[in-house]
Amino acid sequence: MLDLAWLMLALPLLGVFLNLFVTGRMSERGIGWLASAVVGLALLVAVGAFLALLKLPPQQRHIELNVYTWIASGSLSAGFGLLVDQLSIIMALVVTGVGFIIHVYSIGYMHGDPGFRRYFVYLNLFIFSMLILVLANNFLLLFVGWEGVGLCSYLLIGFWYERKSAADAGKKAFIVNRVGDFGFLLAIFLIFALFGSLDFTTVFSKAPQLVQSGVVSGAAITAITLLLFVGATGKSAQLPLYVWLPDAMEGPTPVSALIHAATMVTAGVYMVVRTSALFALAPLSLTVVAGIGLATAFFAATMGLVQTDIKRVLAYSTVSQLGYMFLACGVGAFTAAIFHLMTHAFFKSLLFLGSGSVIHALGGEQDLRRMGGLFSKLRTTGITFWIGALAIAGIFPFAGFFSKDEILWETLQESLFLWAVAAFTAFLTALYMFRLIYLTFHGPSRVSAERAAHIHESPKVMTRPLVVLAVLSILGGFVGLPLIQGGNLFKSFLEPVLARAPLAHGAAAAEAGHAAIGFELFMMIVSLAIAVAGLVMARRFFLQRPELAQRAAEVNAWLYRLLCGKYFVDEAYDLLVVRPVKQLGTILWRGFDVLVIDGIANGAADLIRGASGALRRLQTGYVKSYAVTMVLGAMLLVLYFVMR
């Protein structure tokens, strides 16, 4: 089964080509189910590979498949190779699993859209790129997947390109990502310069020795890891490059769920975890990662608190949760990061799909202020949404509780301050999530009259995925049970991949954890309490006494404005980056482009026109002239032989 891992890649690609070239006359259903089927089959392959991997002893769960040598130039040789190990298989499972569910959901959601086929082509292409990203066995191929998902993201955000806002959002996402990609590329260059290879295995096994022997300085490793992290911040929407993600909500909701919640945005986390061996050698980088992650988590949560667009709330929530993951990475709890990544994929896609269902039911309405009281009408959506919210807020026994608690626990091992901020963020998380729930599903209906008439539960093709995801959101956490010895299956499964990186504090934390089970239990209760507190407060502010929220906003007017304006980061970027660049562009356009570039281009054209005008004379159309030319040529040849 492991040898067939390439099928995971091949199947979505097949879907792309089939839907691009073959299924021209197929019905919507046919197209949609074909696209879903290839991803479903890929999921089956992934499951098969996973089971096959489980059968192997932990030390051998590392299979590399070299499909073919892609680039071989000098000492640079990048193969098209796949790496199947615990980490990548989990990622592949998440990608294909959530991907499959969302494909199915999309059949219902995109029903009747003129770009139906295009949508599924993009979606399959995305799955393909994402699988390349997670299965790549070297940095270059990883980068290919990285750019591939970026492209798909761009295409899908701007899917409704007739809308200027959608097209702009696509461009914004792409451009902001380029900044991160630039860092990533630099990191790759550095890695190649220092290690002479781009293969994960080679680089990671070499790195500790090279650093120890002083061939590669610690500063260089720090530089590499920081640059890698720059890439990660771009892709995973961390400070300061998070700005594109909220705008990305212009895309179809399933896309937001798949790409901008469950999979692509977690690529940064995956990349950091994948390169944990390098990060482990650079404590400074880890600190930066933790700091950025926590800051992002906190600020995004505060911004999510005041958003009125249902999807934007979720977008900020995603940013915030990604911050959590980076925080986990930063404190060395890589398994916790991946664990949270997985559970987050489940409940966040559930939430997005639920919001999609709501939007679908309301005929495109996204504004929280025009919702409310929908629970009775959208029962399935409402229940599953609740499950998702409980999961993200970290209420026992939903998935989010386990993963978030693990992060908080690991953070507490690292520093009390970090823990405090993280815990407060958890509180904020619960607060904005339940705000969302209460404003959407409960309280008085604020839906406009003509929309209210059409409210209906979504078709089964949409609600069934919700149910599946809800089940996953409930059960997903139990693979990583804390406290009980050997209960954390997830961690013990994943640990060997990261074992190559000796994690000082991680190991210490494990020691400490086993030493004080009571303390850990206490901390779990604390975090649960925090979450419940958020819930209660949200209930009070947004359901029972909405005027309280009003008043709070008035009292802290400047804070409210700040939050509503999203800290005016976009404006600051506009002022600091966009305008100068534009001005520079204008200068270059007026001065350089018109005069020099155009001059060269037009000059070349003029030259060719002039030359061809002259040469045209040669092309007289008379056979005679050609004959004369041939004779002259023959004479020259003969002359050459005579002279020789």
Place this chain on the structure above:
Amino acid sequence: MMTDLLITIVKILVVFGVYLTMVAYLSLVERRVSAFIQDRRGPNRVGPFGLLQPLADGLKFMFKEDLIPHYVNRPVYLLAPLVALVPAFITMAVIPFGNTLPLFGRDIPLVIANVNIGFLYIFALTSMGVYGVVLAGWSSNSKYSLIGGLRASAQMISYELSLGLAAVGVLIVAGSLRLPDIVAAQSGLRWNFWMQPLGFIIFLIAVFAETNRLPFDLPEAEPELVGGYHTEYSSMKFAMFFMAEYANMLTASAVVVSLYLGGWQVPYLEQAGLPPLLLSLAQVLAFVLKVGVMLFFFVWVRWTLPRFRYDQLMRLGWKITLPLAILNIFYSGYLVVAKWV
């Protein structure tokens, strides 16, 4: 050395003499046979059975006024009859009319030139034969002649293919391009006539077309083209075309006999125990007889079959005989592989 040359010269003279005589009398034969077929008498006044008729004809042609129309292209007009006549004559050089003739203590091969590619030589000359007709047609500067010439060129080129390809079968069986070898390969009853009837028929058809004989005489089809390419010719020049036609017939008959009817071979005559000289002469006689039969066949066909239409002619040539000829090549190959020959 000198004797060899002498013998060759003698051979040439003898062959040429016999040949010309035969050509002359062929015209008589044709008229007599046609009369016979049409149930009338034919020329019988000049000499016994009209045997002196060719002589009288010849004299008449010579003393007629040689009329050259003013609008013709003179040099070519004069050249054309010669071009028509010569190839037919010199083709005879490679035809073996007998085995060796033991005379004065030497074995004289009864062929003027035993060229090792005699077969191709025949074809080369045959292909030259077309020029006489074409040039005559063109130089006469008359529409009948021109059309006749064009028809002749198209027809002869078309059928030359079938001719050659049909004969390839013979070559495959004989394994040589020398005509004496080809004849020798047909000893006993193994005439190619029996071995490859298909090839023989195709060859025969093609030969009829090459000689512009009925049913393939479109270049000179009287009802349409007056006289075809020789409409504007008169007197001795017309006689030359006339002779050329009969010479071609004669040559063609000789070739057919050599290729398919065993040449000078008479089955099992060698075993009869005749003295060598007698044997040799008997074989020459056999050859002449066979040619005579072929000639009679030519005449017979002429007065029996109607003329083809032009498109029918082309279709027959390109769509029927040519593929069949190619088929025949495969068949011949099979003969060789299966060791039937």
Place this chain on the structure above:
Amino acid sequence: MFVILAVILVGASLMVVAQRNPVYSALFLILAFLGLAGQFVLLQAQIIAVLQVLVYAGAIMVLFLFVVMLLNVRDRQAPEAKLRWQKLFGLILTIILFGLVAVTVAGEVRLGPQGEFTPQRLAELGNAQVFGKLLFTDFLFLFEATSVLLLVAMIGAMVLARRRPLGASSPPPAASSRAD
């Protein structure tokens, strides 16, 4: 013998160029080909000589004559000034070319290694036999390639010469298949 044939060849070639009437040109070309065939016989390449007569003189030239007669065109009088310039130029070019080639070939010719087919051997084996054997062994691929070439040319000629797009019967381009 060489000289006689050479004179025929050169003279006939010159006449081809010099004659106004294309029919005469064609006739002289046939004569030139016959002269060339004679040269080939002198060079003991009988099969080549026969092929020369059979294909060039017999088939290709018939086709030429056929077309010449079909078209029956006369040289029209054209603007003379340009023509004279052209002629002069062409003549000069030709002479220069000839001079160059002649200088190259007339001097001492260094012969490369001699092959196995000495005249004696050739006479023994038979020119045609050797030729055929080589053609169907060492040069088989080329031979087959030429047959494809001929097929293509045949079809091409038919397509080009066809008067109407479909269904019309035009005189078949006969000579192209001759070299089989």
Place this chain on the structure above:
Amino acid sequence: MSFTVPLSWYLVLSAIVFSIGVAGVLLRRNALVIFMCIEIMLSGVNLSFIAFSRFLHSMSGQIFFFFVMTVAAAEVAVGLAIILTIFRSRESVDVDEVNLLRG
């Protein structure tokens, strides 16, 4: 037949014939004649092929002649067809009047 004619004579003859062909191509304007002159050029080349074949005791020259001939035949068939078409549309075979390909 004793062989006395040296190779260079043949080559010079070949050069002469070739040059005559070139001259014809350059001087004449009738497409048909130009075609014939091309055949003359080919003949010149063929002559040297056969001559070399004779003097080098190699059959390659003769084989080459065969291929040249084949190509010539194909060329003539196509060329004449082209000339025929040109004549049909223009009532002329003067190459100087055919200049549609003028740049």
